[in-house]
Amino acid sequence: MSGDKLRFGLVGLGKFVEIAHLPCYYETAYSDHIELAGICDLSQARLDELAPRCPGAETYTDHKKMFAEAGIDAVVIVTPDHAHTRIVLDALDAGLDVVVEKPLCMLTTEAVDIVEKARKLGRLVVVDFHKRFDPVHLALRERVLGGHYGAVQTAYSWMQDEITVPCGGFFKSDLAAKSSPVWFLGVHFFDVMRFITGLEPIEVRATAYKDEVPAQGVDTYDAVKADFIMNNGASFTFVVSWNLPKGAPALTVQGMTLQCAKGHIALDTTDRGWRDLSSEGNRCINPNFLHRLGKNYRGYAVESPGEGLMEIIEHRKTPFSPKTHPDSFALNGLYATLMGQAVDASLAAGTTMRDGHALVGATININDFLTEQVGADRAKPFLISIE
Ligand SMILES: NC(=O)c1ccc[n+]([C@@H]2O[C@H](COP(=O)([O-])OP(=O)(O)OC[C@H]3O[C@@H](n4cnc5c(N)ncnc54)[C@H](O)[C@@H]3O)[C@@H](O)[C@H]2O)c1
Structure with missing residues (x-):
């Protein structure tokens, strides 16, 4: 801390830093409490491009050098x-608290390594799952967990990006080819459905499709559907894709329905009641993501990383414990990663159809999969109990 401000560094200066992180650091109510002291990217050109927007921050091409020298x-x-895990583990070893973008990582073994190390060293690892900060999800969670609708029976959710995201030069790196709709989109909804319902996954079977995105030069899935059984017997379906044709009603189309014992909820989080016809086409505008009040930005895009940094400030005054704040020690990240990797495992163990363009996965038991990945002793604290 310098004075009352948290001095922190930023690693990775890609597309999402411009969309959400820089507005969060410089144009929100959080700005008074934080100071960006160092920025790091492998690309010197990207550092040169963004340095003028990060006044006072030293520039680095090596995250370990920044951790050692920037006084953060x-x-x-x-x-x-x-490319999250190595940097998270190095940060913990350097005595730093961490906010990391979703997904925490792409392997369950790495997620367990991170949670164990954070717990051992007493350092926070907060995952930027910003769907948790969308006011409609917060209100729905209160009603679901408050028993307003009775037991959750089935849920269906979808998150679909326009094909310009994986194939249109959106990213500053090779993210699209090394990721998939499961990791870029699915983890958002794996996490928020756990958050809203309090239910945990016990089994999954997935199907996936490879057509238009590989045809446009990026070798990953177009679309994945994952059918999970949850630990109260509920069935949750997740449909994620990033092959919507150009001209979709928004860059991201998303929503969910929940069928419960005493109620039904339909949540359209694409169309928030604002249809906009402009040079960009006929699009839905989502003011909950980002809007201004006076000089400050608000909205879940900035509130999620901002609240993560505020948790770190609180923790440095009065340390949190993994028992009272499990998600601040990356437990939510671990379960989203476990769900994502179980989907990958389902597809890897399945069969292909239509000359490999369609993949029909096998059924994976989540507790067995976790145990296979990290061994029985390390899996034990994280095993899911059945209601
Ligand atoms: N919360 C959200 O809704 C949301 C939205 C978009 C992206 N994201 C996540 O944010 C992360 C970044 O996404 P993006 O769209 O900004 O990606 P991007 O490809 O545009 O940028 C990534 C940047 O990281 C840099 N980089 C790569 N390895 C590095 C290393 N070892 N050290 C330093 N810099 C390194 C690259 O040079 C590049 O500038 C991803 O994990 C993505 O899933 C989250």
Whole structure:
């Protein structure tokens, strides 16, 4: 801390830093409490491009050098999905608290390594799962967990990006080819459905499709559907894709329905009642993501990383414990990663049809899969109990 401000570093200066992180650091109510002291990217050209927007921050091409030299207590990690783990573990070893983009990582073994190390060293690892900060999800969670609708029976959710995201030069790195709709989109909804319902996954079977995205030069799935059984017997279906044709009603189309014993909920989080016809086409605008009040930005895009940094400030005053704040020690990240990797495992163990364009997965038991990945002793604290 310098004075009352948390000094922190930022690793990875890609697309999402411009969309959410820089507005969060410089144009929100959080700005008074934080100071971006160092920025790091492998690309010197990207550092040169963004340095003028990060006044006072030293520039680095090596995250370990920044951790050693920038005089920081925390770091925000916004590297591609596959490049989170090493930097998170190095940050913990350097005594830093961490905010990391979703997904925490792409392997369950790495997620357990991170949670165990964070718990052992007493350092926070907060995952930027911003769907948790969308006011409609917060209100729905209160009603579901408050028993308003009775037992959750089935849920169906979808999150679909326009094909310009994986194939249109959206990313500053090779993220799209090394990720998939499961990791870029699915983890958002795996997490928020756990958050809203309090239910945990016990089994999954997935199907996936490879057509248009590989045809446009990026070798990953177009679309994945994952059918989970949850630990109260509920059935949750997740449909994620990033092959919507150009001209979709929004860059991201999303929503959910829940069928419960005493109620039914239909949540359209694409169309928030604002249809906009402009040079960009006929699009839905989502003010909950980002809007201004006076000079400050608000909205879940900035509130999620901002609240992560505020948790770190609180923790440095009065340390949190993994028992009272399990998600601040990355437990939510671990379960989203476990769900994502179980989907990958289902597809790997299945069969292909239509010359490999369609994959029909096998059924995977989540507790057995976790145990296979990390061994019985390390799996034990994280095993899911059945209601
Ligand atoms: N919360 C959200 O809704 C949301 C939205 C978009 C992206 N994301 C996540 O944010 C992360 C970044 O996404 P993006 O769209 O900004 O990606 P991007 O490809 O545009 O940028 C990634 C940046 O990280 C840099 N980088 C890669 N490895 C590095 C390393 N070892 N050290 C330093 N820099 C390194 C690259 O040079 C690049 O500038 C991903 O994990 C993604 O899933 C989250």
